[in-house]
Amino acid sequence: MPTDNAIKLNHLLSPFAFLYGLGVRLRNQLFSWGLLPSEQYPIPVICVGNLSAGGTGKTPHTEYLVQLLSNQYKVAVLSRGYKRKTSGYILARPESTSAEIGDEPYQIKTKFPNILVAVDSNRRRGIQNLLALPEVGRPNVIILDDAFQHRYISPSLSIVLTDYNRLYYYDKLLPVGRLREPITSIRRADVVIVTKCNEGLKPIEFRIIEEDMKLMAHQWLFFTGIHYADIKPVFPSEAMPKTKDSIQKEDEILLLAGIASPVHFIKEAEKYSDKVTALTFADHHSFRKKDIKRIKAAFDKMTSAGKFILVTEKDAARLQNNPHLPEEWKKVLYCLPITIDFCTNKQDVFNEMIKKHIITVQRNSILR
Structure with missing residues (x-):
């Protein structure tokens, strides 16, 4: 049941939701009437x-x-590249970072290096640029x-x-x-x-x-x-291989989750260990120096010989090139991939x- 405070807050925000809904409905109607253009393309x-x-x-x-x-x-993924530190159209390269193209496009490009991954907040421009690629590389x-x-x-x-x-x-x-x-x-x-x-x-x-x-x-x-697939190291050349079955119940897990809905991720980690400490952040959170200090303080308190840090793939994308990441964490930093x-x-x-x-x-x- 919603609390009295939640009901009061919803009541106060309802006029704003009504006005927001009016604006969205009007915009959608303009597209339905053809007053705003919607472009189709000759490919799926x-x-x-x-x-x-x-x-x-x-x-x-x-x-x-x-x-x-x-x-x-020949598949291309076109994304906005939310919270990237660049603008305009960018076609991902092997050396692209999450700061350049965003964490989710970086994750996709890392897992599927042979496909095209591009980012552009203007999706029409993004598609036009993809279709303008040389025929051999065009999606x-x-x-x-x-x-x-x-x-x-x-x-x-x-x-x-x-x-x-x-x-x-x-x-x-x-x-x-x-x-x-x-x-x-x-x-x-x-x-x-x-x-x-x-x-x-x-x-x-x-x-x-x-x-x-x-x-x-x-x-x-x-x-x-x-x-949930098996655990994998964020830095494979630095960390020892680890599987979910190899985790002992007494091993301490420091779980980091900068995603919109971390509940499933936390529950999954609790299947492996009785000692899970979860630190949650906003979705697409960029880990700053103060965040790393907070994480380090929590990790240093753990005394288990088998302690390690577990993150989502999306958080791994942001941490891989993070300048504040302690070098010693590369040996204990793992991610948990998900499929459907x-x-x-x-x-x-x-x-x-x-x-x-x-x-x-x-x-x-x-x-x-």
Whole structure:
């Protein structure tokens, strides 16, 4: 139940949410009327986004699409590059850092070095630059990361994610809730994915969500859960290999989480050790000198011989080139990668739907 203070705060913020909603609805209507232009492209452009402000799992779903398609197609991922220290259009190079392109694009480029990764807050300009590349290096599929609200682009396929623990139709508009758009905007989605589903959900629970969403006949609905892969060192040349099975219950873990929803990450670490200390930060947090001091103080208090620091992949991207990172941490700094699993045995259905979409767009482009 919400507290009295929370109810009072929501009441005070409600006028701002109402005005915000008016502005968003007007903007969307201008696109619907054609008064604001929305550009289409001659290749498949797959948008992965959400209605809420962060925390739905866009990066692992984007990586899933990359892995699914990159063996058959020349794939490009175009992102805003949130909180990067640069501006304009940048095509990632092998030597690019998270400060240049943002933590999530850096993570994707590191894991998939053979694909194109670009950043630009102006997505139209970003796509134009990608399509202007020499033919041998030009993408034939573009994945847009977090671009559902970028209406100046009309993607060939829109995928909207919603967290099982905070389904969009129970949420409210900013600043009362976390919605960036009214729930009616879900009509623009071609695919809806309920993410972070708990293990052991019963078939009736999936059916209830499906009924509550009231999606249209042409819209696809899928459910995914988080799968944690094995631990890996952030600095492989410095640290010893470590697996989840090798962690002893008495080993102390200092867990760092600069992500929107750290609850699952913390619970996962607590499966390995009885001694987990979690330090949480804002999403996309840049670790400053004072943060490193705070982390060091917490780590120095730990007395276990098997103590180590565990971070998310996104935090690892920001720490790898951090000038304040103590040299000795390179031997004890590990990250926990995540992937997604499809629920209700629908992975093959999703894969075929994506591949069929790409073939259809390519065929239609040839016929034009």
